[in-house]
Amino acid sequence: MNEQRTLFDVKVRSHQSDKTKLGATKTGFGMTLAGVLLLGLSIVAISWAGTYWYFVIGAIGGAGLIIGGLIYLLFSLIKPTKSVICLKCAHEHKIFKNALSYVCTNCNELLLLSKDPQQSLAFSTCPYCGLKTAASSDAAPFLCPDCGIMRRTDSKDVGPQKECSGCGFRVPEEAIYCVSCGSMLKTDLQSWTEKEIKDLVNDLDWRAGKSPRGHLYFAKALLHSLNAFQNRDNFKDIEYSPFHLLEESLISLEVAANDEKTHQDCGKLLPEIDRTYARLLNWELSVIESTLSESGSSEGFDKIPVKDACITPRRRLEDLFGEELQKYGSLGKWNADLLKWEQVKSPTGRPLDKYRLVNHDKLKQESTRFAEWVAKSS
Numbered sequence: 001m002n003e004q005r006t007l008f009d010v011k012v013r014s015h016q017s018d019k020t021k022l023g024a025t026k027t028g029f030g031m032t033l034a035g036v037l038l039l040g041l042s043i044v045a046i047s048w049a050g051t052y053w054y055f056v057i058g059a060i061g062g063a064g065l066i067i068g069g070l071i072y073l074l075f076s077l078i079k080p081t082k083s084v085i086c087l088k089c090a091h092e093h094k095i096f097k098n099a100l101s102y103v104c105t106n107c108n109e110l111l112l113l114s115k116d117p118q119q120s121l122a123f124s125t126c127p128y129c130g131l132k133t134a135a136s137s138d139a140a141p142f143l144c145p146d147c148g149i150m151r152r153t154d155s156k157d158v159g160p161q162k163e164c165s166g167c168g169f170r171v172p173e174e175a176i177y178c179v180s181c182g183s184m185l186k187t188d189l190q191s192w193t194e195k196e197i198k199d200l201v202n203d204l205d206w207r208a209g210k211s212p213r214g215h216l217y218f219a220k221a222l223l224h225s226l227n228a229f230q231n232r233d234n235f236k237d238i239e240y241s242p243f244h245l246l247e248e249s250l251i252s253l254e255v256a257a258n259d260e261k262t263h264q265d266c267g268k269l270l271p272e273i274d275r276t277y278a279r280l281l282n283w284e285l286s287v288i289e290s291t292l293s294e295s296g297s298s299e300g301f302d303k304i305p306v307k308d309a310c311i312t313p314r315r316r317l318e319d320l321f322g323e324e325l326q327k328y329g330s331l332g333k334w335n336a337d338l339l340k341w342e343q344v345k346s347p348t349g350r351p352l353d354k355y356r357l358v359n360h361d362k363l364k365q366e367s368t369r370f371a372e373w374v375a376k377s378s
């Protein structure tokens with residue numbers, strides 16, 4: 001197994017920096033600097049080309065960024081901090097006093113903190129899945145990162161229960177998977193992505209608290225949920241692009257595939273990932289072709305979530321599994337750059353923040369390649 005950082009590690013680390021004085025200072029400084037540049041450029045443009053409205057807006061935006069950046073910088077310099085010692089690796093972190101969670105940037109352990117800096121951390125064990133989480137004794141109730149039930153640090157209560165449809169074991173209603181037989185219990189995608197209630201897909205603290213096993217079940221749950229959505233109209237109902245959800249699934253899978261205990265189970269999932277991707281390619285193709293025939297134009301695709309978002313995490317899995325891809329029955333390497341885009345220009349030749357689809361020939365080929373593979377492999 002390789003020791004390099006996973007995509008998920010990179011994602012989590014950048015999300016933690018604003019909880020430290022150094023990180024917040026950098027953000028404030030960056031904002032101020034960007035504001036100075038924008039204001040300077042706009043003023044030069046106004047004196048050179050005249051007061052076009054977008055130069056004036058640029059100047060006002062630049063001034064706003066400078067003020068915002070300076071206020072942010074000031075607050076991050078005077079905001080009180082506390083010292084937190086990671087329960088797993090004993091690394092000491094200086095973070096803002098009001099931070100109620102922190103992911104140790106040294107060992108990736110999620111630390112659930114209390115408002116009271118005197119409270120020390122201890123491992124709390126999930127009464128259902130057994131995951132150990134570093135939490136202070138008066139930390140707020142939290143969702144178990146692995147199994148998804150609501151936990152209190154000192155409680156053995158798993159909440160209301162039901163029977164597992166796979167094996168009949170008594171399982172908590174909120175659980176993502178059955179600890180007895182491994183069946184997936186929660187595959188309702190809408191409930192994963194409701195931003196107002198809890199957006200589990202983008203809740204990085206929740207995801208960072210997972211063990212490799214938790215990452216595997218999360219990846220599986222997203223895949224199963226995506227498979228429940230079959231056609232174009234259904235996909236409109238979900239909060240994110242289905243490609244984004246597949247991307248997040250692959251990102252978690254990389255974490256699980258790097259661990260010896262879950263590596264093999266990740267491998268067994270590879271053909272299902274290819275089948276899910278085959279369906280998404282087909283969906284993407286149908287969205288593009290029906291949009292083209294309805295509007296007769298290839299502009300306006302910014303509203304439709306079509307992009308190659310999954311390729312980066314997919315490449316990492318391909319590298320990680322290498323020869324094993326065949327062994328597990330995967331289709332193999334996915335092709336990139338399936339859509340050809342061109343930036344739209346204004347009548348005066350100025351590039352606009354808009355793209356036009358030039359062609360989707362490679363998407364058609366890729367979709368056919370996957371469809372043929374699905375027909376052969378099933």
Ligand SMILES: [Zn+2]
Binds near residue numbers: 088090106108
């Ligand atoms: Zn640590």
Ligand SMILES: [Zn+2]
Binds near residue numbers: 148
């Ligand atoms: Zn749990």
Ligand SMILES: [Zn+2]
Binds near residue numbers: 168
């Ligand atoms: Zn079961």
